[in-house]
Amino acid sequence: MxxxxxxxxxxxxxxxxxxxxxxxxxxxxxxxxxxxxxxxxxxxxxxxxxxxxxxxxxxxxxxxxxxxxxTGDQEILEFVATDEKFLEMVFSHIVHPEEPNADLLAMLLANLSKHSHTKSILHRTQETPSQLSSSDRVIDHLMDLFVKGQDGAYNKKADFDYLAYVFADLAKHADVRQYFLAEQPYDGVIPLTKLKVFTEHKSDIRRKGVANTIKNAAFEVSAHPSFLSDSGIDILPYVLLPITGNEEYDDDDSMDMLPDLQLLPPDKKRDSDTSNIQTHVETLTLLTTTREGRDLMRKVKVYPIIRETHMSVNDEGVQEACDRLVQVLMRDEAPEGAEEGTEERVKEVEADEDDELVEV
The missing domain is CATH 1.10.220 (Annexin V; domain 1)
Structure with missing residues (x-):
């Protein structure tokens, strides 16, 4: 019965x-x-x-x-995330500027994106309102919703913050990472440069999702020159600012820091979420994979910032991440052609990835 x-x-x-x-x-x-x-x-x-x-x-x-x-249940996640018609409906509804449940749709997508099938979004197309996007690709639509839709600017009933979690999970897939790192034909912009500006946003959800997206994208070592170039993705200021407080530095150190990190206001605070700080430090560690990355971080005095972060943030995960990065930055470089330890460093960071489910 x-x-x-x-x-x-x-x-x-x-x-x-x-x-x-x-x-x-x-x-x-x-x-x-x-x-x-x-x-x-x-x-x-x-x-x-x-x-x-x-x-x-x-x-x-x-x-x-x-x-x-x-959808925290694996059987149900599989049943929902692999339903093509359902996904098509979700994507078509979320882009409507008057959709009353757009944020709930974004939250659901954040959970569905933990299933590998969701990376098929890379090849999905649909029609969308002209005020949102000139592209017919669904992944572009989500990116435009996230950027244009913050604080109810596109849909009065939605802020689309949870799409940051979608991007973070999608960026775990190598083929989707290429999307975040390449200039897109419809607007001529690299998607990761649209996301990086949110590393100090007021929304905890945006900051966390964007921090993890940047970190996951940084596993693409071939893109590190763009990450570090001020004419490319130029990620360093956006990763360093959230982990920087109002400490004073020696003049010699301060003068060599990136312009964005010089003369910070006396009320400058680090990210309130220590997990975000840890994620950003791990991103920096990934960017030391190449000699060019290590040399640049030494040149712009990343070490003093990490030293102060280690002393100021009472969190074991943050301090361990800082220790790993300091060991890389302070060591002597091996002779040309004798570099070791890159794979171990990447695996060390990869093992610490977060995998948070959304619940209402």
């Missing part, structure tokens, strides 16, 4: 919208406490939830909330 909860789950497919609305609203808390009730009959309730994302806004809101909570 089905339990009362299982009977309630059955009502989300009821033809009467009022009954559907009451049932699904009452089921939201159980998506966290008893997710198994949605896994009956070969995930039939999840199939209904995917359909209800197209329903009236309030029902769709509850359906999305439940799906966000359920």
């Amino acid at each position: 089905p339990t009362e909860l299982e009977e309630l789950v059955g009502f989300i497919a009821h033809p009467n919208p009022q009954i559907r609305a009451v049932a699904i609203e009452n089921l939201v808390p159980f998506s966290e406490t008893e997710p198994s009730i949605f896994k009956t009959e070969q995930l039939k309730p999840v199939k209904h939830l995917k359909f209800l994302v197209r329903d009236i806004p309030k029902i769709a809101e509850h359906a999305l909330t439940i799906l966000i909570n359920l």
Whole structure:
């Protein structure tokens, strides 16, 4: 005999919208406490939830909330993330400037992007409102939503902050990393340069997602010259500023630092999230993979900044990351052609990647 909860789950497919609305609203808390009730009959309730994302806004809101909570389960994640028609619907809805549940769609995508199938976004196309993008590629649409849509500028009911988590997971795939690192035909801009400006944004979510996207993209060693060039991606100021406080440095050190790090205001603060600081230090470590990267960091006095970060941030992960970077910057260079330790350094950083699920 089905339990009362299982009977309630059955009502989300009821033809009467009022009954559907009451049932699904009452089921939201159980998506966290008893997710198994949605896994009956070969995930039939999840199939209904995917359909209800197209329903009236309030029902769709509850359906999305439940799906966000359920996609922490690997079986459900697989079932949702590999549904091509469902993904097509999500992407077509999220770009609409009046979509009331756009941020919930972004949160759901943040979870779905943990499944490898989501990297197929690289090859997806669709029509989109002209005020958003001149491209027909879905990945460009998400990038434009993130940049143009902050603080309700594109859709009054959305800030699209959670798309930063989508980008971070997509950047774990080598083929998608190329997208973030290459100038795009539709606007002539390298996508990572659009993201780097958010490393000190007021939104904790934006800062975290962007920090991880930059770090994951930095595994592409062939792109390091662009990362370090002021005519390319020019990432160093945007990675160093969030880890820099209001410390005073010796004149000799200060004069050699990047212009953006000189004469900082007395109220300058580091990122409040120590995990972001650790991520940025790990990005710097990745960028020491090449001799050019190490030499540049020594030249612009990265070591004093890392030294002060180590002393000021009472966090084991941050201090260990600082120690690893200092060991690289302060060591003597091997003779030409005798360089060692690059693979170990990359693996050391890669093992520390974060993999956070979104819940409502």
